[in-house]
Amino acid sequence: MDKRYIDIDFAKLDIERQKRRGASEAVFCECKTDEQLIKIFTEFQKLGQNVIGTRASKAQAENLKKTFPNLKYNPEARIVKLIQTPIETIGEIAICTGGTGDIPVAEEASETAQFYGSNVKKYYDVGVAGIHRLFDKIDDIKKANVIITVAGMEGALGGIISGLVDVPVIAVPTSIGYGSSMKGISALLTMLNSCAEGMTVVNIDNGFNAGYSASQINKMIVKGR
Numbered sequence: 363m364d365k366r367y368i369d370i371d372f373a374k375l376d377i378e379r380q381k382r383r384g385a386s387e388a389v390f391c392e393c394k395t396d397e398q399l400i401k402i403f404t405e406f407q408k409l410g411q412n413v414i415g416t417r418a419s420k421a422q423a424e425n426l427k428k429t430f431p432n433l434k435y436n437p438e439a440r441i442v443k444l445i446q447t448p449i450e451t452i453g454e455i456a457i458c459t460g461g462t463g464d465i466p467v468a469e470e471a472s473e474t475a476q477f478y479g480s481n482v483k484k485y486y487d488v489g490v491a492g493i494h495r496l497f498d499k500i501d502d503i504k505k506a507n508v509i510i511t512v513a514g515m516e517g518a519l520g521g522i523i524s525g526l527v528d529v530p531v532i533a534v535p536t537s538i539g540y541g542s543s544m545k546g547i548s549a550l551l552t553m554l555n556s557c558a559e560g561m562t563v564v565n566i567d568n569g570f571n572a573g574y575s576a577s578q579i580n581k582m583i584v585k586g587r
Contacts (some may be wrong), residue, residue: 368405372398375405385412385478388570392417396425399578403430403444408470412449414477416470416570428538439469439569443477451474451481453580455573456506457494458523460489468512471534474573475510480580490518500526507583508576512569514538517549523531524558528580531561534572 367377376387386409392494399415399422406413407430418426423435423442434443455475457469463532465486466491472482488496496519503509504527511520512534520533532557535549544546546566553563 366555370401370405373402374400377405377409377411380411386414388574389413389470390416390417391415391419391422391440392402394422397423399426399428402411406539407444408430410446411479412446413444414474416440416474418442434448436469436473438461439473440466441470441473441477444472449477449479451476451479453480453584454506455480455482455508455510455576456485456503457482457510457512458488458499458503458519460487460511460515460517460519461491461538462487464512464514464536467534467536467567468510470569471510471512471573471576472569474570475577475580478577478581480577488519489513490522493522496522503527507580508532510534510572510576511574512536514546514549516545517552519562520553520561521556521558524556524561529560530576531558532572532576533561533563534569535563535566537567 366378379387403413417440427433430444446458457472458469468489475482486497491507511523511530513519514536533553535553537546550566
């Protein structure tokens, strides 16, 4: 067996990721069986590594808790966490949503960012339909090292915030919206075509990647790298 990973037949667990990237491999729970998830979490538990699982259903979380009583689950984010070593959080990431319907994706980003060592502040429902709500919070939002904007419909929030701040902005299009939003493609295209500089765009509903990337940037800023 290659000591850089553990081969459990249906999966090859990258146990060196903790050393390379500072955190263990994330587990995409959707489409995995309960038995597979238990085996994966068990191997990471043996190593004493913290584990995060994304897109976990309530049923999957409840089944995992039978084996791992300390498991934490955020049903809105669909995130499960098995924390064996305390996580020190530093800096600040601001997470903004266009509407209430975008909160599940924002919560995935929040849980992820905290797991990877960042402090998070949330500014929900500050979308362009009532732009004064954003303006009331913009001075606080500007204090963050990184901003994540999460929006469906036309997806304009990221571009607007990018034009008002001098820090990196990561925009997340969501699949929230009526028919012509095409399950997030409309918001994605708006974000990709924004004329506001400094905005990076991740995939539709991908709060995990936004939270991970924002945490990397935040920690580099705090550490002065």
